[in-house]
Amino acid sequence: MSERALAERFNEVVLPHLGDALALARWLTGNAADAEDVVQDACIKAHAGISGYAGGNARAWLLTIVRNTSYTWMARNRPRAMMAVGDLGDLDDMAAAHGTSMPDEDGPEASLIAKADTAALEAAIAALPQLFRETLVLRDINGMSYREISAMLAVPIGTVMSRLARARGLLASELGRAS
């Protein structure tokens, strides 16, 4: 493929999804300023690898690069924040041990959740363990399907489901406590 064609493909594949890329990076790194750095790094990688893009879901392809770049960037620039990740398997075990959704039988009223203010919700999302947070963000902010998330994270769909339920359960009880 000619360089010009590659450049055009880059524009078609990457530019339409910058908003999603920034949103994901913002939640994985914790702030919007870092997100732009991360997405820029990710786009450089995407550009270098554009000839390997085989068609298909451009958004999922780009977000996969953004996710990986976010963690690389965090490991380099925010090493202390990354320590919390630990062994990835532990969290799933923890989730299984605690049940996957609500920590107790009854969560807060739906109306309490619905009127939670933006700052409280953002803080609650930021406080989620990384694995739960990324699953929640990919689903509820990026709007990806279970199957897309499962492919991106290379985990079974059941794991996606339990992480998502756990993330939402933690958020709900946090919002219920805050209000």
Place this chain on the structure above:
Amino acid sequence: MTHDDGLPNDPEGIRLMIHALVDGELDAAAALAVERRIAADPRLAAEHARIVALQGAVSRLPRPDVSDAFRARIASIGMAGTERQAPVEAEPQRGTPSTLPGLIAGPGGGQRREAGTRPSQARPSPRTRRFGSFDWRAMAASIMISAVLASGATQWVMQSGVDDGFAAAVASGHRRSLLAASPIDIVSSDRHTVKPWLDARIGVSPPAPDLAQDGYALIGGRVEVISGRPVPALVYRHREHLITLVAEPQQGGKTTQPDDLSSGGFSMVHWSDGAFSYWAISDMERPELDDFVARFRKAAV
């Protein structure tokens, strides 16, 4: 309390299914079953309401703006390639050794950006409902339920007098959809949505009257592949029963009266109107299916 609707019976399993319902990941049959569970249990209803409220709140969070300056900076990466090659590294999705598994090594430090943060275009809502739900059996299996696939399906196809391969394929397609393995590809009660959808996919769109007033609501459509050819299938709901109506296009076909092919607990009726050859199958009683067929034929004229 046990249920025979194929859903998990443990509380965690059913909660996961409620999340899947809210996320639009269930096909019509599974969604119906979950909705029934929710209706019967106030605790599940409260959980459902919580999930909906939470998802709504998260989706309303402000999203980062894509500033014009940022967009221009990214676009320039694409341009740069035509003159100077950006530092080529390993293919992005292939990991190189890193501090964490599955991560890729980063390029040199990113340049600082200038702080242009004009608000730019509004984003479409991320909460667009997806129509393509995935194989529900995979989900069920992955959350460990002991789903016993009704062996009757194969048995019926093998033993019944239906020697026509097409009828057998229609039957197993319907049976699969009841087991929720073959999703409704487009969920809509609006025939003005279903018809163009089918037309765009396979260039065929059968009559799709909505018979909701007669008690048969059009709930969606899907594409079945039968004898190696894609054929449109409409899905109707009558009380708690699903009816699959496969419409095979006919070339200069003849008109035939409804013919009973029922067997093994399923009712199946076949007829042709010259343009399409229809196969209606359901687990309803035969008289009810006949009633559906009569109303459909009347409305489809």
